[in-house]
Amino acid sequence: MADLPGIVIMGASGRMGQMLAQTVLQSDKARLVGCVERPGHPWIGRDMGEAMGSAPLGLCLTDDAIAAIARAQAVIDFTTPEATVATATLTAQARAVHVIGTTGFGPDHLQRIKAAARHAVIVRAGNMSLGVNLLVQLTRKVAAALDADFDIEVVEAHHRHKVDAPSGTALMLGQAAAEGRGVALSEMSERGRDGITGERARGAIGFSAIRGGDIVGEHDVIFAGMGERIVLRHVATDRAIFARGALRAALWGQDRKPGEYDMLDVLGL
């Protein structure tokens, strides 16, 4: 048991944090060695099992990220862009694998993650599920097969608590569509239409976001032509798919060379 890779979860009280804790606890390939929350969080000092409403685990939540990461072979992080960038510095120092599920990064955050990946293995993906990563590859393929007579629209729906848009998944799908088409997403993306927008630009890749209730995550990539339409769809109904993918990434990352990887690398897609 002591030989199994030790996993630390950042943002352990969150929607994904709790799902990750349960997934690691149920696994016979890894052990949970730390649960970290931000300083001042009401769960700090409480037993993680009891805080989640189940049996005690003998593992208390801590705000001491440095001490927790020192015990870890991998850190799984579904938090905020600022928290993740700060953690990337610590995982790089500790040479622990950093699995990043957080979304909503700006260019400066991404630059800092890239710098940390010079020293440690980072696996980062806006969606850790097998299904979405397959959809990414399908999107690339369909976009490569069709010309700009087919308008590409990415439509996503998430729960009311989500703070970023477009979702990380929508951006992955848009990026795959742009690559399939051989264009730069930054030049072709159309977001936030409102009012008199004018006609759709030929070749644009559009993004729309729906927020409501408890929707776990739904993504459509629409290729709309004249007289026909192709729709590629993924519907997530359980956050366990993301947690399973993240744990798989943490195990895959052991003994790899430092660098920034994604779930396509992990899944071999």
Ligand SMILES: NC(=O)C1=CN([C@@H]2O[C@H](COP(=O)(O)OP(=O)(O)OC[C@H]3O[C@@H](n4cnc5c(N)ncnc54)[C@H](OP(=O)(O)O)[C@@H]3O)[C@@H](O)[C@H]2O)C=CC1
């Ligand atoms: N890649 C993927 O497959 C998936 C990615 N996500 C992404 O994961 C992220 C989290 O989502 P979700 O779990 O729903 O969000 P939550 O808000 O439920 O969880 C985030 C947690 O991180 C905590 N946190 C904030 N700052 C710190 C810090 N400095 N140190 C430690 N913990 C901190 C928050 O605490 P507090 O609330 O007190 O601030 C909260 O408990 C989002 O970016 C989301 O888009 C989600 C699902 C799948």
Ligand SMILES: O=C(O)C1=N[C@H](C(=O)O)C[C@H](O)C1
């Ligand atoms: O915030 C979420 O919940 C999710 N975020 C990820 C994203 O931004 O795409 C992945 C998943 O869709 C759930």
